[in-house]
Amino acid sequence: MHVIKENTRQTIIDLSIKLFARSGYANVSVRDIANAVGIKPASLYYHFDNKQTLYLASIKESFSLKASVLAEVLQMQAPAEIKLKHYIYKLTELASEDESFRRLLQREMLDGDEKRMQYLAEKVFQEQFNALGMLVAEIDPDCDPHMSAISILSLVLYHLETAPIRVFLKGHKKEHDQVDYIARHVFKLLMNGLLQTSKDAL
Amino acid sequence: MHVIKENTRQTIIDLSIKLFARSGYANVSVRDIANAVGIKPASLYYHFDNKQTLYLASIKESFSLKASVLAEVLQMQAPAEIKLKHYIYKLTELASEDESFRRLLQREMLDGDEKRMQYLAEKVFQEQFNALGMLVAEIDPDCDPHMSAISILSLVLYHLETAPIRVFLKGHKKEHDQVDYIARHVFKLLMNGLLQTSKDAL
DNA sequence: GTCTATAGCCGGATAGAC
């Protein structure tokens, strides 16, 4: 096996994801990353041209993995409502267990330049987003698929994003941060609205 | 009138809000702010002890204004569904017209420390959040008010937060960024879920 | 591939004159 030293590159990326997610691009120095990896800053420049390049490699790595998992769920053969339920659950699970992914995404929404946004939209999220839009259109043919798809993402992701402040807001319970509870709430809301009438649909 | 020079302080805060919102704490230097105001960096230290203090003054100013306007809407005398509709519209309007407020809030969710989160929760958002929870409980007595309140906020705010990437995603239309369209979509979703049946409940 | 050493810049903050 000749793969003993070339995975330094992967180690750098993995730790960069963690650090950039935690503190943001400007608050992570090349020194910080080098320290985490256990090498000197100068050595890092052997693997990456500069800090920007390393950052780009990090977000691509982090986002691509999630996007492909979610796109898979949407290719499943099943009735639309069941597929939606699965998608919501999987999205909640992925976003919940990978805080770095979530935070990098939040940071990109804030500070990503237009070129990067376009890249992410077209090369990373497009496929999944289209499939999600088609799924909701199957459930309600008259809806606006773009708006509805965003609504689904918002319900799941915003719950997780607001966790740091929610713990101080009235009515907070431990369950509010659990995957099952969030996914169930979102699915129910999407099916029935606030009116908690009818079917508990599995 | 003796208020000619002491509003330098207010000018500093106003421009800081704009700059911190645009670029984030770490990416705005004291020099940048001083330049914007039209004074030298050293003069800024006459008005504020340090950069942190100035930042805190900025977010308090930005957040308090919005919170009080929204709390007002919730004190209105009207049927629950009408109040909810008004709240959603007002929230969408405020968040839409004040990008700085929105971005500062996003940044705080990412990088606010626990002490600041607690302060914001208790001193700035609590009142409004409680009232919103009580309102949804009026509409559905069996719901979880905390979760439902967050869901409402998420539907409105996430639409706006994702604007930079949505423009590159399939199905995007100009209307998707207009206050009326967003508020209407959110209200309908909350009332009926994805199923676009019954009442258009103006 | 990783090191030491260092260049060169930009940041927050202070001292003291006006």
Added chain:
DNA sequence: GTCTATCCGGCTATAGAC
């Protein structure tokens, strides 16, 4: 209140030895 001048620390990035 605002200025000029300056300190000093941290930052990205490079040069060149091993």
